[in-house]
Amino acid sequence: MPLQPITPTDSRIQHKTAVLSGYTYHYLHGVPVAKQKGTVFLIHGWPDLSMGWRFQIPLLLDMGFQVVAPDLMGFGGTDAPKVPPNPINLYGYKRASDDIAELAKEVGAEKIILGGHDWGGFVVWRAAQWHPELVTHVFSVCTPYTAPQEVYHSLEQIxxxxxxxxxxxxxxASGDVEKSVDNEDSIRQFLKGMYGARGPNGEVAFSPEKGLLVENLPSLGEGGLLRGEILDYYVKEYSRHGIHSTLNWYRTRKANWEEDRGLLERQEISIPALFIGATQDSVLKPELSRNMEKFLPNLTRESVEAGHWALTQKPEEVNGFIRKWLEAQNPDLKSSL
Structure with a gap:
């Protein structure tokens, strides 16, 4: 029988908060019924939430893992400090990595397995580099590893x-999107569209080359991967701060590059790593991962026939890859299934 995804009111998880270096984070916390065999942190992307891991959390709990899934800075129940006056680094990889390390202390985890998707994928690769004493294994869905760069290239150049x-x-990053997506109704249409809802004539919400197609949002109907109780939850959570703070993640390229310079001598990640590519991802295309073995000597590759939202579009396949990889690292895990 397939594992049932968690819901916002699910008894298998608790909604908790922790103050990490002065800012409050919201996170989902699950503890296995059987003997705990480790801790897995799950890091989401944009426009997502910790609830984006709703299909993977039950798998990991059943395997005997404590599961911690935080909302990133600016998302959901986590604080959304304004920039300015605060520095944009609050929305960068290093701050997220450091806050993961602090949250691990909060839940009593001396070592963690770290999984990410979208922005969360970028974060977990860097967290494994900034905190090698903490992270024992790392996996990413859709997001390939990119090594720190000596030379800065602007987004426009890329x-x-x-x-x-x-x-x-x-x-x-421009500031234009939040001018149109500025209330609960427009947030609902935006989220529906980003997760695949279309208009009566096939209108879509997003173009990789252009960005958010604001003019199409009013015409979008029901459908896509967000609906019902989960859609309502996302709308409520995104309405807390509005979407401006979540878009700060797209304003950090220079700040991330500057902080990445501290990792130029640590480009290799030698711990066991899993990359699950999505064949139909229109942005993080599979070919972007072709040089990963150069930096990840202990890499396992898998591929799923899905788009960017592989976690919820093809959860059984993604879960199967994660389970197989974790079992290969620790055969004792098989006995907990």
Missing amino acids: VQGPLPQFGYQIHL
């Missing part, structure tokens, strides 16, 4: 060069 499909990031 878009005009090898990655035109990153053009949407220029739009999301």
Whole structure:
């Protein structure tokens, strides 16, 4: 029988908060019924929440893991400090990595397995580098590893060069999107569209090259991967702060590059790593991962026939890959299934 995804009111998880370096984080916390065999942290992306891991959390609990899934800075129940006056680094990889390390102390985990998707994928690769004493294994869905760079390349240079499909990031960083997605109704349409809902004539909400197609939002109908209770939860959580703070993640390229310079001598990640590529991801295309073995000597690759939302589009396949990989690292896990 397939594992049932968690819901916002699910008894298998608790909604908790922790103050980490002065800011309050909301996180989902699950404890296995059987003997605990480790701790897994799950890090979401945009426009997502900790609830984006709703299909994977039951698997990991059943395998005997304590599960911790925080809302990233600016998302959901986590604080959303304004920039300015606060520095944009609050929305960067290093701050997220350091806050993961602090949250691990909060839940009593001396070692963690770290999984990420979308922005969360970028975060977990960096967290494994900034905190090698903490992270024993790392996996990412859709997001390939990118090594720290000696030379800075602006987003505009990247878009005009090898990655035109990153053009949407220029739009999301511009400040224009939040002018139109500024109330509960428009947030609902935005979220429906980002998760695949279409209009009567096939209108879509998003173009990799252009960004959010605001003019199409009013025409979007029901459908896509967010609906019912989960859609209502996402709308409520995104309405807490509005979407401006979540878009700060697209304004950190220079800040991330500057902090990444502290990792130029630590580009290799030697711990066991799993990358699950999505064949139909229109932005994080599978070919972006082709050089990962150069930096990840203990890499396992898998591939799922899905788009960017593989976690919820093809959860059984994704869960199967995660389970197989974890069992390969520790055969004792098999006995807990």
